[in-house]
Amino acid sequence: MMAAPINPSDINMIQGTYALLPDLPAVGGNEGVGQVMKTGSHVTALKPGDWVIPADAGLGTWRTEAVFDEVSLLKIPSDIPLTCAATLGVNPCTAYRMLCDFEILRPEDSVIQNAANSGVGQAVIQLAAAMGIKTINVVRDRPNIQELVERLKSLGADHVITEEMLRKSEVKELFKKVAKPILALNGVGGKSATELLRHLQHKGTMVTYGGMSKQPVTVPASALIFKDVKLRGFWMTQWKTDHSQDKEKLNSLITDLCSFIHKGQLVAPVCRQVPLADYQVALEASMEPFVSAKQILLM
Ligand SMILES: NC(=O)c1ccc[n+]([C@@H]2O[C@H](COP(=O)([O-])OP(=O)(O)OC[C@H]3O[C@@H](n4cnc5c(N)ncnc54)[C@H](OP(=O)(O)O)[C@@H]3O)[C@@H](O)[C@H]2O)c1
The missing domain is CATH 3.90.180.10 (Medium-chain alcohol dehydrogenases, catalytic domain)
Incomplete structure (x- = not known):
């Protein structure tokens, strides 16, 4: 090793x-x-x-x-x-599959994600940027937040906001500049996931892949009744098991990701x-x- x-x-x-x-x-x-x-x-x-x-x-x-x-x-x-x-084998694979397998994303569509500074989050930012998809990236506040915002923007993040900002009414201004997300990627759970749902487009999908807050995902009834959002889950290990008979699928996933790396689009x-x-x-x-x-x- x-x-x-x-x-x-x-x-x-x-x-x-x-x-x-x-x-x-x-x-x-x-x-x-x-x-x-x-x-x-x-x-x-x-x-x-x-x-x-x-x-x-x-x-x-x-x-x-x-x-x-x-x-x-x-x-x-x-x-x-x-x-x-x-x-390479876990986080970028997870990020790429979640961007490709749940909604048909077109250039200028947007994706919202929490834990945006995580390994998965950084891969989502870069792969989405390479695919022409806008990202709204939610992170926890911290003393050196500006440094983190700049770091994520240098990777290709379009918008970086804190969990606290996402809860405030001023966030409406943001959604005048960027399309409401059709896909939300949730690695945190708890209130953070509820906030992602609040901003999701009608009939959009939230994919839960992690539970860093160790809190259950709370879904307001209104999100289901009035917006008909879809709640999905993703586990890379299960994807690999599901495709174990077709090794070409995994090889082609790795080849795609290596080509992003070779082009300098994924670090x-x-x-x-x-x-x-x-x-x-x-x-x-x-x-x-x-x-x-x-x-x-x-x-
Ligand atoms: N389903 C799958 O196939 C799959 C694949 C890969 C990863 N995952 C999961 O995805 C998550 C992230 O993995 P990773 O390797 O990308 O993580 P990582 O690089 O270690 O980063 C951890 C992230 O979690 C955040 N975090 C930690 N505690 C938190 C809390 N209490 N509330 C909110 N955010 C918190 C951190 O934010 P701060 O900087 O604010 O601490 C950071 O953004 C994990 O739950 C992991 O198990 C799932």
């Missing part, structure tokens, strides 16, 4: 609260990039030197070496930045690279609020 991030789902897996739990003892980490050192005599798709990422969750990536089955790995180009490769999330030996520091930092940086273990 060369590098592997610490994602919230890795923590949830250790806490035992994730939908997928490995048999114990187990190695942590579901994402990362490795280099093939040696192959068995029946291996045809991979050769020494290739860069590979897990084809599915649960492989255990926080380690220096492993022996994996060929089918559990996906070959990726070795000319992309290491941090991009290490964080790695803001991250802090930490030597594997300092994993405890990285684990602690990954659970702190307002850090805005993905911890990446370097092997």
Whole structure:
């Protein structure tokens, strides 16, 4: 293994609260990039030197070496930045699928999302910008909010607002400049999700993919009765399982994302690279609020 991030789902897996739990003892980490050192005599798709990422969750990536089955790995180009490769298999895949699979988005349509500074959020901003779709990005307020706003705008965010601003009536001004969103992406839940729904277009869709606030998604009856909004969920692991018989689907998803990377339209999330030996520091930092940086273990 060369590098592997610490994602919230890795923590949830250790806490035992994730939908997928490995048999114990187990190695942590579901994402990362490795280099093939040696192959068995029946291996045809991979050769020494290739860069590979897990084809599915649960492989255990926080380690220096492993022996994996060929089918559990996906070959990726070795000319992309290491941090991009290490964080390719989960968040950008999730962002891309959610932008492509729930509503037909046309240029100038808009998407609203909370946790916009998360790994998923940063990928949504960049992929939507590459697709000509406007984004309204909601983040939590913090002392250095202007710095964060500028950072997200430099990635291609059209509008960045705080959760508090989204609740105020002044937000109406924003929707004079940008079309009401047809798609909302919810990684937080609780009141934050309710606010996304409030601004969704008639018959729009809210996709819940994360629950960072650990609060249930509260849906006003009016959103269902008068706006007929659709509430959906998305789990990348399920998508991979559903398409496990058609590996071309996953390969073509990875190829599309690598082409965005090659064109400079998709960069790695803001991250802090930490030597594997300092994993405890990285684990602690990954659970702190307002850090805005993905911890990446370097092997
Ligand atoms: N369904 C799927 O297939 C799928 C795939 C990938 C990720 N996910 C989920 O998506 C979520 C984000 O993952 P990630 O890797 O992108 O995360 P990440 O990069 O670690 O970022 C975490 C995000 O959550 C926000 N946050 C933390 N605690 C919060 C709270 N109490 N209320 C509101 N926001 C809070 C953080 O905002 P601050 O900066 O304000 O702290 C930050 O934006 C996680 O729940 C993860 O499990 C789901």
